[in-house]
Amino acid sequence: MKDLTLDEYQYYGRQMLVPEFGKSGQVKLKNSTVAIIGAGGLGCPCGLYLGCAGVGTLKIVDFDTVDTSNLHRQIAHTEIGANKAESLAKAIKQRNANVRALPYPVPFAADNASQLLEDVDLVLDCTDSPAIRYLINDICYAKQLPLISAAALRSEGQLSILCYPGGPCYRCLFPHMPAVSQSCSDNGILGPVVGVMGVMQAAEALKFLALGPPQEVSMLIFSLFSPVPWRRIKMKGKRPDCINCGENGPDATKLATYYANVCDTYPVL
Amino acid sequence: MKDLTLDEYQYYGRQMLVPEFGKSGQVKLKNSTVAIIGAGGLGCPCGLYLGCAGVGTLKIVDFDTVDTSNLHRQIAHTEIGANKAESLAKAIKQRNANVRALPYPVPFAADNASQLLEDVDLVLDCTDSPAIRYLINDICYAKQLPLISAAALRSEGQLSILCYPGGPCYRCLFPHMPAVSQSCSDNGILGPVVGVMGVMQAAEALKFLALGPPQEVSMLIFSLFSPVPWRRIKMKGKRPDCINCGENGPDATKLATYYANVCDTYPVL
Amino acid sequence: MKVTVEVGGGLEMIFGGKRSQVVAFTGGSMQALLEYIAKEVVEDQSKLDVFILDGNVRPGILVLINDSDWELEGELEYEVQDGDHVLFTSTLHGG
Amino acid sequence: MKVTVEVGGGLEMIFGGKRSQVVAFTGGSMQALLEYIAKEVVEDQSKLDVFILDGNVRPGILVLINDSDWELEGELEYEVQDGDHVLFTSTLHGG
Ligand SMILES: [Zn+2]
Ligand SMILES: [Zn+2]
Numbered sequence: 001m002k003d004l005t006l007d008e009y010q011y012y013g014r015q016m017l018v019p020e021f022g023k024s025g026q027v028k029l030k031n032s033t034v035a036i037i038g039a040g041g042l043g044c045p046c047g048l049y050l051g052c053a054g055v056g057t058l059k060i061v062d063f064d065t066v067d068t069s070n071l072h073r074q075i076a077h078t079e080i081g082a083n084k085a086e087s088l089a090k091a092i093k094q095r096n097a098n099v100r101a102l103p104y105p106v107p108f109a110a111d112n113a114s115q116l117l118e119d120v121d122l123v124l125d126c127t128d129s130p131a132i133r134y135l136i137n138d139i140c141y142a143k144q145l146p147l148i149s150a151a152a153l154r155s156e157g158q159l160s161i162l163c164y165p166g167g168p169c170y171r172c173l174f175p176h177m178p179a180v181s182q183s184c185s186d187n188g189i190l191g192p193v194v195g196v197m198g199v200m201q202a203a204e205a206l207k208f209l210a211l212g213p214p215q216e217v218s219m220l221i222f223s224l225f226s227p228v229p230w231r232r233i234k235m236k237g238k239r240p241d242c243i244n245c246g247e248n249g250p251d252a253t254k255l256a257t258y259y260a261n262v263c264d265t266y267p268v269l
Numbered sequence: 270m271k272d273l274t275l276d277e278y279q280y281y282g283r284q285m286l287v288p289e290f291g292k293s294g295q296v297k298l299k300n301s302t303v304a305i306i307g308a309g310g311l312g313c314p315c316g317l318y319l320g321c322a323g324v325g326t327l328k329i330v331d332f333d334t335v336d337t338s339n340l341h342r343q344i345a346h347t348e349i350g351a352n353k354a355e356s357l358a359k360a361i362k363q364r365n366a367n368v369r370a371l372p373y374p375v376p377f378a379a380d381n382a383s384q385l386l387e388d389v390d391l392v393l394d395c396t397d398s399p400a401i402r403y404l405i406n407d408i409c410y411a412k413q414l415p416l417i418s419a420a421a422l423r424s425e426g427q428l429s430i431l432c433y434p435g436g437p438c439y440r441c442l443f444p445h446m447p448a449v450s451q452s453c454s455d456n457g458i459l460g461p462v463v464g465v466m467g468v469m470q471a472a473e474a475l476k477f478l479a480l481g482p483p484q485e486v487s488m489l490i491f492s493l494f495s496p497v498p499w500r501r502i503k504m505k506g507k508r509p510d511c512i513n514c515g516e517n518g519p520d521a522t523k524l525a526t527y528y529a530n531v532c533d534t535y536p537v538l
Numbered sequence: 539m540k541v542t543v544e545v546g547g548g549l550e551m552i553f554g555g556k557r558s559q560v561v562a563f564t565g566g567s568m569q570a571l572l573e574y575i576a577k578e579v580v581e582d583q584s585k586l587d588v589f590i591l592d593g594n595v596r597p598g599i600l601v602l603i604n605d606s607d608w609e610l611e612g613e614l615e616y617e618v619q620d621g622d623h624v625l626f627t628s629t630l631h632g633g
Numbered sequence: 634m635k636v637t638v639e640v641g642g643g644l645e646m647i648f649g650g651k652r653s654q655v656v657a658f659t660g661g662s663m664q665a666l667l668e669y670i671a672k673e674v675v676e677d678q679s680k681l682d683v684f685i686l687d688g689n690v691r692p693g694i695l696v697l698i699n700d701s702d703w704e705l706e707g708e709l710e711y712e713v714q715d716g717d718h719v720l721f722t723s724t725l726h727g728g
Contacts, residue, residue, distance in 0.1 A: 010337050017457025018423045019650065020494050042633040045314070045468070049461045052341045068279050071364055072321045078363045094347045095340055128633040153632035154287045156546055174629045176597035182548065184632040188286025192318045192472035194633065199314070199468050203461035203493055211494075220498070221627065223546050224472055225289050225480075227558050229489070230499030231625070234606040288555065311728040399726040422727035425641055443724045445692035451643065453727040463728065490722065492641050496653050500720070503701040 001031045002056075008098050012054050025210030026054060030098075032209050033057040035117055037108050037136055038126035039084035040064070041184060041194035042150050042201060044076035044091075046126055047101070049202035051092030055209070057100045058092065060085045061116055063107040073184075073191035108132060110259065113139045122208060124201055125149040128183050137162065137170035138255065141245050146208065150201040154188050157197035157222040160235070161204060163245075164213035172239040173219065177258070193224055270300045271325075277367050281323050294479030295323060299367075301478050302326040304386055306377050306405055307395035308353035309333070310453060310463035311419050311470060313345035313360075315395055316370070318471035320361030324478070326369045327361065329354045330385055332376040342453075342460035377401060379528065382408045391477060393470055394418040397452055406431065406439035407524065410514050415477060419470040423457050426466035426491040429504070430473060432514075433482035441508040442488065446527070462493055539565055539620035543575060547628030549589055549599070554581035568603075569614040571624065589626070600627050634660055634715035638670060642723030644684055644694070649676035663698075664709040666719065684721070695722050 004012070004027060016023045034055050036043050039062040051058055062085040066077045076091040077084065085103035092101035104116060108127070113135060117123060123145050125136050133149065140147040146164040151157065163169050184194065200220065208214075217237045222230055243251040243258075273281070273295060285292045303324050305312050308331040320327055331354040335346045345360040346353065354372035361370035373385060377396070382404060386392060392414050394405050402418065409416040415433040420426065432438050453463065469489065477483075486506045491499055512520040512527075544558040553559075563574055576590050588596065594614065595601055601608040602625040603616060618624075639653040648654075658669055671685050683691065689709065690696055696703040697720040698711060713719075 007337075012341055013338050014453060014457050015341060015459055017455075018459055019646070020424060021459060038633055040633055045464070048344045049464050052344055053460045054341065068276075069282050072281055072284060072323065075317045075321055075364065095344065126633050128631070130631040133631060151630040151633055153630045154548070155289060156627075156630060158630050174598070178598045178629065178631070182630075182632065184283060186286075187548075187632070188283050189632060190284055190287055190290060190472070190475060191322045192468050192475055195314070195318050196465060196468040196472055199461050199465040203459070203465055206459060206461055207493055216496070221546075223557070223627075224476055225557055226544065226546065227485070228501045230501065231602075231605055232497050232499065233600075233602050234610060236607050236609045288551070307728055309728055395728050397726070397728040402726060420725040420728055422725045423643070425722070425725060427725050443693070447693045447724065447726070451725075451727065456643075456727070458727060490641075492652070492722075494652055495639065495641065500697075500700055502695075502697050503705060505702050505704045 001027055003027065004030065005098070008054065011096070011098060015053065021210050028209050029054045029206065030056045032121045033059065033119055034205060035059045035061065035120045035123045036126055037061050037124065037132070038128065039076070039088040040070065040126065040128060041073040041152065041189060041191075042126035042198040043084075044074045044088060045195050045198035046124060046202045046205070047088045047092060048076055048095070049199055050205055051099050051101055052096050053202070053206055054096070055099060057102065058089075059102050059104060059116065059120065060088050061104040061106065061108045062088075063105060069185070073189060073194050075195065108136070110135060114143065117143055117145060120145060122205060123147045124205060126198065126201070130177055133170060134177065134258070138244055141169045142250070146213065148201055148204050148208065150197045152189060152194035152197045153182055153184060155190055155193050155224040157193060159197060159200055159204065159220040160218075161208065161214055166238070167213060168217055168235070168238045169242060169245040171244045172237070172242045173235055175239065175242070190224065193222070197222060270296055272296065273299065274367070277323070280365070280367060284322065290479050297478050298323045298475065299325045301390045302328065302388055303474060304328045304330065304389045304392045305395055306330050306393065306401070307397065308345070308357040309339065309395065309397060310342040310421065310458060310460075311395035311467040312353075313343045313357060314464050314467035315393060315471045315474070316357045316361060317345055317364070318468055319474055320368050320370055321365050322471070322475055323365070324368060326371065327358075328371050328373060328385065328389065329357050330373040330375065330377045331357075332374060338454070342458060342463050344464065377405070379404060383412065386412055386414060389414060391474060392416045393474060395467065395470070399446055402439060403446065403527065407513055410438045411519070415482065417470055417473050417477065419466045421458060421463035421466045422451055422453060424459055424462050424493040426462060428466060428469055428473065428489040429487075430477065430483055435507070436482060437486055437504070437507045438511060438514040440513045441506070441511045442504055444508065444511070459493065462491070466491060539563055539618070541571065541618060542623045543579060544623065544625040545627065546625070547630060549626055549628065552580050552582040552585045552589060563618060566618060567614060568608065568616045568618060571618050572614070595626065598629055600629065601625075602627070634658055634713070636666065636713060637718045638674060639718065639720040640722065641720070642725060644721055644723065647675050647677040647680045647684060658713065661713060662709060663703065663711045663713060666713050667709070690721065693724055695724065696720075697722070
């Protein structure tokens, strides 16, 4: 592993003072590559905090461009019409020249998913579509890449850690694809709600990279207007009959049916 | 109250779709003035999210300048040596021209505290020092200004809502000033930890401005390395013997002793 | 017995916007609680099918009993206890 | 009985870095639990005074029983129950 430079000691000094994290955590961050799929309401704060915290290489994938209606929550962007992956990468570089922030201004899709995740240590799902969420999950399981998945809508959020050795996949937790999907554009979102989920995703990523996978299968749920805004839910682990990671391995027929229905093509592994 | 412009409808459209918030919440935000004391690890994300969410006027108070060792967590800043209040105000203006972000590059102190909080509807304590935290509290109680106080250190954070009508003050919850104070500079802090507390503070501010004070006295505590990272703690309400807001009103002698010991001067009300 | 019923993920819309309420339940299994909620607690009966389908919770809705997935607790057979907290919410996909 | 003892705010340093552990407690009041923790659970006895002062929890340390401030539960007189979660943490001031 590459050691820290003098500049990096100065930059990250306050983090290395945290006992559980320390210098060893900082060196692990420096030597890690994290993929951020989606540079929107989740990806912006998540990418900024991970870039500033010192993740050595960030791959940022987003094909979309910045619209006025994004600005209230996508706090890394300042320019209407810019590609979101490029805009977020630029914002990270402005703040921390010690890390590499690599923009991929392409759609994350079945035919390039596996290639985009080459040499990656951890994947962060910051997307806004259920079809892509299942695709990211299936690729992560196939490539044995841990996945931190966050989502937000209106005044609520959810976060789970998946696909680490022995852990469940997204399909284990959520076997039923919803009939009707609800996006932030159509159903609304409060800026600080998706923001807090994106920063939590960065916090969990930092913990994962420094200390490894969680001991228990759980999901964090957030609801700003609930009397108890945060809950940590104990979840069932791997589902033996999961069509992706179950006891009999990926069920090619069922997955093919799934992809035929929701994606253009079956993922290339 | 001033209504929204056409530009604002476009900018804030996704927030107004959230049922509990709606157009009435957005209009209340536009007509509110919020003071952010401290533009560091808490103030940066808190200010960015509140500015982008559409709080009409933000007063940002910070005398400090940006140092390399701040950048890992103070994500609004990009320029070493800049004043933090000015840097945060500039970052907000870059993102949302609909709001006023007013920097006050002065120390928040006993002799200017009351004046800095003129015409303010809500105060956010984003500071890094216990003495200033008690000062902010005493002024907020005296001026009947609600206060949202957040704090973070190492891998943990705390947040409480104070000084609203009938609610407790900071001294009710924490009557004992610590003998030894621990700052982020000396004891370390993980970027996403203070980040998540700052965004939560913005989320609570948005809820407070749109829907009013909480029904129950509680404190949110966050601990990244705890098995249950977020807990919402039920707290005792107003303390009848509080030296600030207790049954007999502010105890001038005890407060004077306090200020003589920790501040240069007694606050000017 | 008293049971706290909390809903989220959009389901609050058929509960008159109420996210959390304490209901008086005569006791029984989750199956019985579901029937009680569907009949007595849901306010917009015309949209009951976003919550209940064929006598069970609609696929895609998470059921959490005292901060545990109900699959860990026996699902419909779980015997509801006084003071339980039951939360129904949808999987979110936005970002 | 089994009691989960969680510590934070820097106190974990005298508990050998352990933030959360289940301890076997013979039962009694919070006063008795405090004595037990001070004697049997704290690992760095040389720094016990950052936690316990004059037989009570040091001023400035928050004591939370099952997610409630212990002032709501009777403080030292609270009768500890099997399965209780007790959290000791410090007030934070950083930002
Ligand atoms: Zn699976
Ligand atoms: Zn008070």
